[in-house]
Amino acid sequence: MTHLSFFWLSHDKDKVLTALRSEFSRLASKSISSGKIKLPPIPDVVLKIQKLCTLEGTVIKDVSDTLLEDPSLTAIVIRMANSVVFNRRNITCTDVLTAVSRLGIFRVRDIVTAQAIEQLKHSSDLNKECNALLRKSAARSREFAAVMTMICEEMIIECEDASLDYLEPEKALLTGLLADIGLFCLVNEYYDYLEQGNYLDLELAIYIFDNECNATSYHVLNHWQFDVDFLAVATNKNSTKNTEHPINYIDIARIASHLLMFRNKDDAIEEHDIEITLEGAEALYTLSNLTNSQFNNRIKETLRSSGL
Secondary structure, three states: OHHHHHOOOOOOOOHHHHHHHHHHHHHHHHHHOOOOOOOOOOOOHHHHHHHOOOOOOOOOOHHHHHHHOHHHHHHHHHHHHOOOOOOOOOOOOOOOOHHHHOOOHHHHHHHOOOHHHHOOOOOOOHHHHHHHHHHHHHHHHHHHHHHHHHHHHHHHHHHOOOOOOOHHHHHHHHHHHHHHHHHHHHHHHHHHHHHOOOOOOOOHHHHHHHHHHHHHHHHHHHHOOHHHHHHHHHOOOOOOOOOOOOOOOHHHHHHHHHHHHHHHHHHHHOOOOOOOOHHHHHHHHHHOOOOHHHHHHHHHHHHHHHOO
16 A cells, blocks of 8 residues: 555556656655655754653753744744644643643644644755745645544544544544655655656656655654654554554545545555445445535634644
8 A cells, every 4th residue: 555645646556666766766765764865954953852862851931041042933832722723721821831741742743743844844945846846845744733633523523432532633633644754755866866867757766755755754753753653654564553442543544545535536545455344334325425615614714723
């Protein structure tokens, strides 16, 4: 199965095979396997927070003090801490210490990383084609994340015995936003490859991105020590091995991908098999039967209610 976040691409096996034989594909694969793929150039504050999250002695004040070094990220964290998705008790906070305390240090790390990557996708100064691809990726990531959140919320509502209370719509949102983080690295590698005087047709490059995005996303998120749920969604591989829980975030991501393929009338849906629980089936049925206008409005409302 291809990468979840590339449900919007048309697939052609012959082109994939051609792309896989290209020099750029071999270079990208080598960079990934050796761990030398370039990481996204995110702000120092985000890197500091990621580092703090790996240290045992880190406390909330350490993260909030670091966050204050970047006023724009501070404002985003406070806004999201007060959003419907992240503020279940509906208690408004106005200071960063309270916001970090409410969210937790790892959730703050997830938020600032996702926000930094989205900003990079919109502000990158590569060539016209690469910039357009990154902007499209940013839009699709938001859509995918919103649909994951919607499915997670529907499943919790449909569950009658609270057995899905461990699921968090806010985590579904963030795993979706970071699902194709490897694409940013691959597009930059492609741009550097062209700048060195080489040539590869963009259409073929996109098929390489599709093939290599799983491994690249894993490398980036694992380097930043994100948990197994983020790694599973980014690689489209269930590595959580959690038999305690009937459904994981990778299951939600696959249902979201299936739903978007259905709504986009993607022919590839015929080969897209998913395992689904009763709650998942009911959520899929509910969201599949919305009109296009209702579905798009639901996505917009979900993004608004998350503070994005």
